[in-house]
Amino acid sequence: MPLRALDTTAERPWPVRLLSSKIAEYVARMAPVWIEGQVVQLNRRPGAGVAFLTLRDTDVDMSLPVSLKVGVLAASGAAVEEGARVVVHAKPEFWTKRGSLQMQADAVRAVGVGELLARIEHLKGVLAAEGLFDARRKVPLPFLPRVVGLVCGRESKAEHDVVVNARARWPQVEFEIREVAVQGVGAVAQVSAAIAELDADPRVEVIVVARGGGAVEDLLPFSNEALVRAAAACRTPLVSAIGHETDCPLLDLVADYRASTPTDAAKHVVPDVGEERARLTQARSRMRGALVHRLTREQHGLDALRSRPVLAAPVRLVETREQDVHRLRDGARRALEQAVVRAGADTARLAAQVRALSPAxxxxxxxxxxxxxxxxxxxxxxxxxxxxxxxxxxxxxxxxxxxxxxx
Structure with a gap:
């Protein structure tokens, strides 16, 4: 029988027992490790003194089965339930009979809220340094979106608040609703996928992610790095309406607009038809008043111009100038006649002098x-x-x- 896996052939294979034992030997050499994850399944068997849980990664869809003694679970000093985030100290074991890998834990510790908030604060600093919260990245919301994308929980109060209040303000608005898990194991993946799907829809002009508040642990998915980066990559204007004032999820910081509640989001994504009609009426009244004022002012100006003598009797100026021309012409004629008479007298006098002095x-x-x-x-x-x-x-x-x- 071949000693190494590379030496096996179709004619000289390893039996299953040999491969399983070699895998078990290799896994047994692995050192114990601390693992962090979220408990998605928990099955206690007090009679056997054993508990089984599935530990899932909070960012991606990967999980590991973990077994531990009930006493270890009880000694953790914290209530470990499904959905809780925990840290376990475990060593991998390979079960040769069924060919499965399982983590055998000898210690479990719940991740406290304070530690989670500290991690969120650290992640906040990292993302801020990358510029994901920069105000220059944010885009203005459309004035009147034709279709609004809504990501919310299934049959949630948040969905009702957004839809009802938005349609009360603008009845013609349409919604593309994606009902997903907004807390728990699948929240990050489902919310991220819904955002990406609505962002790819050319009809959707604004996306609202809505949830009606909750405990800090319930809002952790909205501070998840994967979800925050998915929101940052969204090209469609994004509104965060988580509805939690005390602890600000990181989604609020990366969104183009942060609404305090789902109702507040509805007020900002669509205008109020009554207010817009009132603004139109007011603007029309102002334009009419401005136009009337302008026409009145111009009419007064025309009346003032027409009341001037030159426009009231336009021929009077010509007549005055005509009289001046006649007067000047008569004066010129008289002056010319006088000059001719004087010149004639001078000529006669000079002729007499010439005649008197001539030899003739x-x-x-x-x-x-x-x-x-x-x-x-x-x-x-x-x-x-x-x-x-x-x-x-x-x-x-x-x-x-x-x-x-x-x-």
């Missing part, structure tokens, strides 16, 4: 001008010789003469 006037008084043949004027008898022809010019013509003698 001298000749008219009986004087004559004696010129030689070459036109030179004779001023001295010595300028001519005997027998020379002269020309004598008088007022009305010329006389030809000859020199007969000279003195």
């Amino acid at each position: 006037a001298t000749l008219a008084r009986g004087y004559a001008v004696v010129q030689r043949a070459d036109g030179a004027v004779v001023r001295d008898p010595q300028d001519v010789t005997q027998g020379e022809d002269l020309r004598v010019r008088v007022a009305h013509g010329e006389i030809h003469a000859a020199v007969t003698s000279g003195d």
